[in-house]
Amino acid sequence: MHVDTWRAAYGGIVPEAHLDGLSYEESERLWREVIEAGEGCVFVAENDRGVYGFASGRPRERSSRDLAEYEGELMTLYVLPSHQGTGAGKLLVGAVARYLAGRGVPSMLLWVFAENRSARRFYESLGGTLVAEDGFELAGAWLYGVAYGWGDLDVLLVADGPSS
Numbered sequence: 318m319h320v321d322t323w324r325a326a327y328g329g330i331v332p333e334a335h336l337d338g339l340s341y342e343e344s345e346r347l348w349r350e351v352i353e354a355g356e357g358c359v360f361v362a363e364n365d366r367g368v369y370g371f372a373s374g375r376p377r378e379r380s381s382r383d384l385a386e387y388e389g390e391l392m393t394l395y396v397l398p399s400h401q402g403t404g405a406g407k408l409l410v411g412a413v414a415r416y417l418a419g420r421g422v423p424s425m426l427l428w429v430f431a432e433n434r435s436a437r438r439f440y441e442s443l444g445g446t447l448v449a450e451d452g453f454e455l456a457g458a459w460l461y462g463v464a465y466g467w468g469d470l471d472v473l474l475v476a477d478g479p480s481s
């Protein structure tokens with residue numbers, strides 16, 4: 318899912334060669350490591366045909382001096398194109414927010430490609446505030462990211478979350 322949603326969402330943003338080079342096996346290995354490390358949460362949205370969305374998050378390192386007022390981070394959020402716009406993304410963000418709030422983490426931020434206008438509108442619709450911009454190199458291209466922050470996670474704590 319991570320590989321497929323990257324390819325669907327980031328054509329024209331991330332170099333094609335990088336998207337072509339993504340590997341299901343490598344992605345599976347990385348996600349096994351993340352889950353086994355147990356340093357945060359991974360939630361999935363699923364129905365009887367399988368998983369159609371997932372999100373992960375964790376508390377930020379105490380040593381992060383930049384944007385230190387945001388204590389948690391939404392690390393990933395992806396919904397398959399066939400299920401976008403059905404409320405899954407909002408539920409998944411809510412599940413990560415509830416996980417963080419339950420561990421005494423009151424705030425969070427996330428990074429998104431600056432050119433990912435659709436996701437940016439989604440985060441803005443959930444009350445996220447633009448708090449930072451940064452440039453970085455990926456696969457030989459210079460890309461820009463922007464960060465959205467929530468100073469108070471309460472606005473994201475929606476009633477019913479997906480299964481974890």
Ligand SMILES: CC(C)(COP(=O)(O)OP(=O)(O)OC[C@H]1O[C@@H](n2cnc3c(N)ncnc32)[C@H](O)[C@@H]1OP(=O)(O)O)[C@@H](O)C(=O)NCCC(=O)NCCS
Nearest residue numbers: 326394395396401402403404405406407429435436438439
């Ligand atoms: C961004 C993404 C996670 C949003 O999830 P989603 O399931 O499509 O969004 P939802 O159906 O939960 O939408 C929740 C709310 O946001 C609004 N919304 C969603 N996308 C929007 C957009 N592009 N513009 C404006 N509002 C948007 C919806 O209208 C909805 O509002 P409502 O609660 O008032 O009805 C999903 O579209 C996705 O996976 N996109 C591709 C990958 C990606 O860009 N991931 C983010 C990486 S940082």
